[in-house]
Amino acid sequence: GERGRRERDFLAGYDPRAFDPIAVTVDVVVLTLRQGRLHVLAIERGGQTFAGAWALPG
Numbered sequence: 001g002e003r004g005r006r007e008r009d010f011l012a013g014y015d016p017r018a019f020d021p022i023a024v025t026v027d028v029v030v031l032t033l034r035q036g037r038l039h040v041l042a043i044e045r046g047g048q049t050f051a052g053a054w055a056l057p058g
Helices: 002-012
Strands: 031-034 037-040
Touching: none
Parallel strands: none
Antiparallel strands: 031 037
16 A cells, blocks of 8 residues: 555665664663562673663663
């Protein structure tokens, strides 16, 4: 259909090298209540950068 044709036309002229590369990350915050107190799940980073620092998993 029309939508597919527009997408094909767009992709035919698309050059990903014309744009700066990007990086995407996703973080997850896990919260729980234990004995009436709020806790958060964290990991200790094992590799660089920031090895040994606490971080959110993800």
